[in-house]
Amino acid sequence: MIEELLEPGTAAVESFGDEPGAVAELHPEEARLVATAEEGRRREFATVRRCARTALATLGADPGPVLRDPKGAPVWPAGFTGAMTHCQGYRAAVVATSAEVAALGIDAEPNLPLSNPGVAALVTVDEERAWLPGLRARRPEIHWERLVFSAKESVYKVWYPLTGRWLDFQDAVITVDPAWSTFRARLLVPAPVVAAGVRLDSLTGSYLVRDGLIVTAITVGRRRGTRT
Structure with missing residues (x-):
């Protein structure tokens, strides 16, 4: 999977x-x-x-x-x-x-709602809350707040090995392309550098929703920056 x-x-x-x-x-x-x-x-x-x-x-x-x-x-x-x-x-x-990969981030979550609205408010930012209702209406079988949570967990697992620093849920903005099952995380804090001239102001990843699970992943290549 x-x-x-x-x-x-x-x-x-x-x-x-x-x-x-x-x-x-x-x-x-x-x-x-x-x-x-x-x-x-x-x-x-x-x-x-x-x-x-x-x-x-x-x-x-x-x-x-x-x-x-x-x-x-x-x-x-x-x-x-x-x-x-x-x-x-x-x-x-x-x-x-x-030598080939600077960092990897993966996360798996149950495809279920977050535990309560307060958790969703901590995990998401205003820009994400603007597009979430539209995706909920179009694809109600996916719990999109949970997917945002998972994507940010994958972002953190990439971020921490590169920087050694904490990254809060509010420090990245997720946008999703459901047609391609991909997401982009725009970082709101100073970005790490993974190679000469390659600064990671954003990260791109992919997701999969299957068998009751949401799985997200990000690969940061050593030479070409982020890839999925």
Whole structure:
């Protein structure tokens, strides 16, 4: 599913549930990260780590532990970049060589309304609220506020490895092209530079709505800037 949104050369592995035995396969360093978590969280964590190690192995990386930095972002082996996501009924990891890809962002969410109107107000900005009613009327089977949330999660997963800084939901404006299942995120804060002369004032990505899920993805190429 997720591979439909990614470039050739990017390795993706997904699972539609927690995999038996994944907890037992955790490296000791990984296991310590969830030692006090409840069992469901440990299984989820272990399954997405298994996805990550399997994806890394397809690109020739050593299948070592995938740990996290002080802000919770995954720490990838030298020479690689990637992203992970999990929600109810879905776990996935994508990786690529950092020589080819500057950053990856993926996110999966249930195709359901956000928990309450207050959450939608925190996630969206005025420009997005202007187009959301029209898309809700045309395509009511998609929960568009949730898609905006997912797109911004993918934006953050690209932004943070490039800058090391927090990005708020209010710091990007999403526009959607439903004809092509793509979205654009216009950044409202100073943009990172990924190559000589390539400043990412905006990011483009793709989305997929299927089997009760909304999945979004962004790939930032090392040489050509953002691509989908």
